[in-house]
Amino acid sequence: MQFTDIVGLPDIKEHLIQSVEREEVAHAQLFLGPEGSANLALALAYARFLNCDNRQADGSCADARGGQSGNASNPYIHPDLHFVFPVCSTKKITGKDVVSDSFITEWRTFLSEHPYGTLAEWSQYLGAENKALNISKEESRNIIRKLSLTAFSNRYKIVIIWHPEYMHPAAANGILKILEEPPERTLFLLVAHSTEQLLPTILSRTQIVTIRAFHDDEIVRILAEKETDSVDYQRLQRIATLAEGNLQRALQVYDDIEDDSHQLFREWMRLCYVQDYKKLLPFMDKFHKQSKETQKMLFEYGLALIREILVHQSVNHLTDYDLEDTVHKEKSLIRLQGKDLDFVVNFSKVVDLSALEKMTGLFNDAYYQLERNASPKIILLDTSLQLGRLMKRI
Numbered sequence: 001m002q003f004t005d006i007v008g009l010p011d012i013k014e015h016l017i018q019s020v021e022r023e024e025v026a027h028a029q030l031f032l033g034p035e036g037s038a039n040l041a042l043a044l045a046y047a048r049f050l051n052c053d054n055r056q057a058d059g060s061c062a063d064a065r066g067g068q069s070g071n072a073s074n075p076y077i078h079p080d081l082h083f084v085f086p087v088c089s090t091k092k093i094t095g096k097d098v099v100s101d102s103f104i105t106e107w108r109t110f111l112s113e114h115p116y117g118t119l120a121e122w123s124q125y126l127g128a129e130n131k132a133l134n135i136s137k138e139e140s141r142n143i144i145r146k147l148s149l150t151a152f153s154n155r156y157k158i159v160i161i162w163h164p165e166y167m168h169p170a171a172a173n174g175i176l177k178i179l180e181e182p183p184e185r186t187l188f189l190l191v192a193h194s195t196e197q198l199l200p201t202i203l204s205r206t207q208i209v210t211i212r213a214f215h216d217d218e219i220v221r222i223l224a225e226k227e228t229d230s231v232d233y234q235r236l237q238r239i240a241t242l243a244e245g246n247l248q249r250a251l252q253v254y255d256d257i258e259d260d261s262h263q264l265f266r267e268w269m270r271l272c273y274v275q276d277y278k279k280l281l282p283f284m285d286k287f288h289k290q291s292k293e294t295q296k297m298l299f300e301y302g303l304a305l306i307r308e309i310l311v312h313q314s315v316n317h318l319t320d321y322d323l324e325d326t327v328h329k330e331k332s333l334i335r336l337q338g339k340d341l342d343f344v345v346n347f348s349k350v351v352d353l354s355a356l357e358k359m360t361g362l363f364n365d366a367y368y369q370l371e372r373n374a375s376p377k378i379i380l381l382d383t384s385l386q387l388g389r390l391m392k393r394i
Helices: 010-021 039-050 100-113 119-126 137-147 169-174 176-180 216-224 233-243 247-256 261-274 277-289 292-319 324-331 338-347 353-371 376-393
Strands: 028-032 081-084 157-162 186-192 207-210
Touching (some): 010 039, 010 207, 039 186, 081 137, 100 137, 137 176, 169 176, 216 233, 216 247, 233 247, 261 277, 261 292, 261 338, 261 376, 277 376, 292 338, 292 353, 353 376
Parallel strands (some): 028 207, 081 157
8 A cells, every 4th residue: 555546635645755754753643534534544555655765756665565565465564564453252263362463364465455444344354253353451562572673674663553442451551651662763553533432641642643534526536446437427426425435435335235325215205205105115115125235325315415405405595695605615515416416406495404304313213223123114114104294294
């Protein structure tokens, strides 16, 4: 993973590149970003750039071995690059052996295949079988032992800790001293989604690098690179809207889910509006046959549309006062195009703020019930009846 492999985020990449060029590298940094952001990818690219012998101005590394690779086929194998990440016991690995080094082969493969991967995906890849993942106190001893060894190269020894919020308190306390005063040319790169579960003593010893979520246009560009034929930008824009900046979610929708949520939702709203429950029955049968992820996507799409409707209604309200600059800014917040945008414009005429609030509650409840394996037919029927009554009163 190199900076040039990561789409967008130019300001953050430039900040990291310049810190290396000026040799102003903090010994402990926390790459903090929401799930599906590029925080892990940026940490990997930063580590590669730090140990590169032939750095380029754009942040790429022109080394034959990629700067930190002892094995050209996998850039995550190097004696000065160490990983710590949440794991759990398996049939073959138990007790004190449940540490990152015992799963390093699987981890390197996972990184190569999922540089934007989530903890849930790692758990599934690992075969955790609903077991809780954590970073045990034994890891702190391993970190101290590894860093006491002489560096292989003349640059940096780097420890990347993924999800430090899952560290056992004893493990977190065990690395406080070395985190504050590491050996010379030793760096800690922590990658986390939230600071709430991190010990204040860990936070106080790190320099935070805030990573924003991906913008819609960045997600569209990444997905467009996967297209082999003509690019359906409207479909990609729809996926980006649903993903809400979460690249991994966008990739999941792109790869695994039949993308007809927009058509299903429009048909569903029309049936609820006219209260044609006879035609709703075959619609329910069709919904029931879909995968759970596709079913959940219907309600996610509904929630995304409500956001667009609220923005559209806000634009219309501001237009009455001829606030042209403000209206222009508000219009830039509308992310849908084509038929999706037409539906938002038309549907916003028949729902008010109170109805949108109640619809949000209905969609959230339906999503919650689906996740807990309630009957899809019953969920859709109940939600449809409530929507029909709600629209009738408007």
